Amino acid sequence: MMKQRGSILSVFTLTLAAVLGAALLTNLGGETTEAGSDAEFSGAGRVVIRDASMVLTMDPGLGEGPLGALADADVVLEGTKIKQVGKDLDAGTAKVVDGRGKIVLPGFVDLHNHLWQSLIRGCAADKELIGWLGKCVIPLYRAPVTDADAYAGTKLAAADVVSTGITTVTDWSHAFNTDFAKGGLRALGESKLRFLYSYNGTTDPALQNEIRRVKREVIDPNPLARLQIGTHPSTGNFPSVEASEKLARELGVSLNVHLLESKADLTAGQMDALRRANALHPGLVANHVIQTTDADLDELAAAEVSVAHNPLSNMRLASGVIRLPEMKKRNMKVGLGLDGGTNDTSDMFNVMRAAVGLQRATTTDPAVYPTTADVLRMATLGGAEALGMDKEIGSLTPGKRADLQLVDAQAVNFAPKVDWVNQLVFNTQPANVSWVFVDGRALKREGRVVGIDTAKVVADAQLAADRVKKLLPQ
Numbered sequence: 001m002m003k004q005r006g007s008i009l010s011v012f013t014l015t016l017a018a019v020l021g022a023a024l025l026t027n028l029g030g031e032t033t034e035a036g037s038d039a040e041f042s043g044a045g046r047v048v049i050r051d052a053s054m055v056l057t058m059d060p061g062l063g064e065g066p067l068g069a070l071a072d073a074d075v076v077l078e079g080t081k082i083k084q085v086g087k088d089l090d091a092g093t094a095k096v097v098d099g100r101g102k103i104v105l106p107g108f109v110d111l112h113n114h115l116w117q118s119l120i121r122g123c124a125a126d127k128e129l130i131g132w133l134g135k136c137v138i139p140l141y142r143a144p145v146t147d148a149d150a151y152a153g154t155k156l157a158a159a160d161v162v163s164t165g166i167t168t169v170t171d172w173s174h175a176f177n178t179d180f181a182k183g184g185l186r187a188l189g190e191s192k193l194r195f196l197y198s199y200n201g202t203t204d205p206a207l208q209n210e211i212r213r214v215k216r217e218v219i220d221p222n223p224l225a226r227l228q229i230g231t232h233p234s235t236g237n238f239p240s241v242e243a244s245e246k247l248a249r250e251l252g253v254s255l256n257v258h259l260l261e262s263k264a265d266l267t268a269g270q271m272d273a274l275r276r277a278n279a280l281h282p283g284l285v286a287n288h289v290i291q292t293t294d295a296d297l298d299e300l301a302a303a304e305v306s307v308a309h310n311p312l313s314n315m316r317l318a319s320g321v322i323r324l325p326e327m328k329k330r331n332m333k334v335g336l337g338l339d340g341g342t343n344d345t346s347d348m349f350n351v352m353r354a355a356v357g358l359q360r361a362t363t364t365d366p367a368v369y370p371t372t373a374d375v376l377r378m379a380t381l382g383g384a385e386a387l388g389m390d391k392e393i394g395s396l397t398p399g400k401r402a403d404l405q406l407v408d409a410q411a412v413n414f415a416p417k418v419d420w421v422n423q424l425v426f427n428t429q430p431a432n433v434s435w436v437f438v439d440g441r442a443l444k445r446e447g448r449v450v451g452i453d454t455a456k457v458v459a460d461a462q463l464a465a466d467r468v469k470k471l472l473p474q
Contacts, residue, residue, distance in 0.1 A: 040095055041442035043402075047077040048091035052099030053409060054420055057085055058106055058381040058395035067373055067421065068395070075104055077402040080439040085396050097435060101410040103420060105376070106395055107167025107403040107436060108348045109383025111308035112287045112337025115157035115171045116150050116184055119465040120341045123472070129262040129317045132342060135473060137174065143471040145176050150183030152457075152464035158191035159452050160346040161338070164430040165405040167438045168383070168393060170308070170337070172198040172230050172256060172287070178210050185218055189225070192451075194403060194438055196387065198230035198256040201244035208247055215251055224439060228256040228285070233277075235269030242277040254283045254388070260296065261288035262319045271296060280305060283388060287337065288313075289327075290320040297323065301330035306386035309378070311354035313339035321358050325369045335383030336375070349428040352379055356425065372425040402440040408432045408447075 041047060055075060057068035062085055064070070076084040076091050123136040154171070161169055171188060175181040181199060188195045197219065199211050211229070219227045229251070231237070231244040248255045257279075259270055274280050282304040289300070289307045300307075309322050327334055336351050343351075352375040359368045370378060384394025393403050407428060409420060414427045436444035443450060 041437075041440075041445065043080050043440035045079070046083070046091060046094035047097060047437075047440065048089065048094040049075040049077075049097045049099045049102075049104055049406065050091075052102050052104045052406070054103045055085060055396065056103065056105040056376065056421070056424075057397065058377060059397045062397065065373075067376060069421075074099070075396060075404070077437065077440050080402055082396055082398050082400050082402050082404075084398055097406070099406065101408065102434065103407040103409050103424065104396070104404060105407070105424075106380040106393070107405050107438065108165050108379045109335055109387065109389075109394060110161060110166045110169040110338050110348065111285070111306075111335035111383045111386055112310055112339055113157070113161070113169055113171055114174065114340030115161075115169070115188070116153040116173065116180075117341030118157040118160065118461060119149065119153040119468050120472075121344050123341060125316070127317075129319055130264050132317060136341065139472055140174070140176050140468070143176070145180050145468065145471065147179040147183035147186075149464045149468060150180045151187045152183075152460040154184045154187035155190070155457050156461040157340075157346065158187060158193055159449050159454070159457060162191070162193065162436055162443045162449050163433065164346050164348050165407070165433040165436055166193075166346070166348055167403040167405070167436060167443075168194040168196075168387075168389070170196040170198060170228070170256070170285075170387070172228075172258075173200060175200045178207070181210075181214070185214065189218070189222060192224065192438055192441055192443055194224045194393065194401075196226045196228050196256075198228040200230045201247055202240045203243045208243070211247065212251070215253070227251065227253045229253060230256045233257050233259065233268075233270045233273040233279070234265075235273050238273050238276065241273045241279065245277045245279040254285055255279055256285045257287065259286040259289050260291040261314075262317065263291055266291055271299070285386065287339070288319065288322070290314060290322050292323060294326070297326055297330055297332075301327075301332050304333075306333045306335070306388075308337040308386065309334055309355060310337045310339035310343070310351075311358050312345070312351055313337075313342040315354065315358070316342050316344070321362050324355070324359055325363075328369045333382065333386045334378060335386040336379045347430055348379055349425065349430070352376065352425045372422045375425060376421065402437050404437050405433055405444075406435040408434045 052073055055070040055073045057063050059068040060066055062068045073087050074089040076089055120136045124132045173184050215227045219225045229244045229248040231241050233241045245255055280303040284305045286305050287308040355375050360366055381394035384390040393401050411432050414432055434447050
């Protein structure tokens with residue numbers, strides 16, 4: 001009996017020693033993620049991404065080449081900001097994320113989206129722009145869409161964009177009514193994404209006052225949020241264009257417009273409307289910009305207008321091919337966007353592939369702009385520059401906001417290592433994104449979007465989609 005008790009005591013002693021030893025090693029090397037909860041990656045304290053196989057900083061001053069690449073490096077986050085990037089960094093007792101076999105790069109900047117349109121995925125897939133709008137969007141301006149509809153669609157789309165490595169999203173809302181806008185804003189706030197909300201403006205004084213209230217009470221108190229004023233420029237819609245530009249100036253925010261997207265826009269007097277409203281100036285964000293002449297591009301470049309390129313949407317709607325090489329020659333700021341329901345996916349990797357492929361297919365030149373390195377920059381720092389936010393986000397420069405992603409380079413669709421820059425564009429899928437941080441908070445952890453009841457989000461979106469479908473022409 002004594003012998004058995006002595007054996008049990010020995011096992012207990014060895015177990016206790018192992019636990020204490022593990023705890024000591026943990027304190028020496030930083031706490032590992034396996035023992036932690038999601039709350040431990042909430043944007044407070046210090047986190048180190050240790051021994052990342054590659055870090056693409058997008059800052060040539062930090063690493064090699066135009067993307068500022070570093071091999072086998074660490075990234076230290078301090079609260080909401082990037083503290084250090086380099087090799088063998090001392091991070092003290094920081095929470096540790098294992099970067100081995102991972103690529104670290106800035107989070108993607110989605111320059112143009114309509115998040116509520118997750119509710120109309122697949123709608124009118126055989127229509128061009130005008131036909132699609134007539135079938136899937138325009139009827140809702142006269143329909144009783146609700147706060148709950150906007151909330152459900154935006155909640156679903158926000159979780160989706162996080163899963164693909166997007167950390168900043170520009171949500172151009174049609175704002176069919178003020179309650180609809182409130183629902184979308186509520187979901188965006190809950191998402192913890194960095195976002196810009198483009199509120200569709202009109203000449204209605206009541207709506208303008210509501211936009212002022214939204215900026216004051218919803219946008220300004222949220223450090224992750226910014227406001228834009230959206231409008232559709234045309235000579236027929238000129239009063240709203242002028243009113244929207246004036247309101248944007250009053251509030252100190254940018255105007256965000258759909259411009260020269262399809263051939264139908266060529267007869268709408270879009271450029272003339274922007275000229276008359278004195279809206280062609282730095283800060284203006286123009287989406288699509290496909291049906292352009294050299295004179296149009298010269299004028300837009302001289303005014304320092306930023307462009308959101310949405311290649312998958314443009315292909316789906318048969319809108320045409322943007323003149324990216326000509327924009328590059330004019331040093332125009334161009335980023336990438338998803339464009340909501342005419343993309344049917346929130347996959348920024350697909351968008352990058354399409355941006356490269358469209359130019360190669362139409363020019364039969366594999367060296368044409370953009371290269372894979374070019375589109376990676378467009379999806380990160382380029383988008384930040386287009387929004388005037390490049391001092392805050394878009395690269396892993398110390399002092400900027402801690403918006404970044406980790407991509408698993410050991411997955412079967414990605415491995416083996418050949419040329420990781422090319423593989424990021426041509427091989428990566430959203431499932432390869434293992435971690436996503438916004439302002440130091442982990443929104444995706446070890447392949448799982450955190451804080452989301454996926455089944456409920458999908459079920460709520462289905463109910464909303466069913467309601468919306470009944471409001472559309474059958």
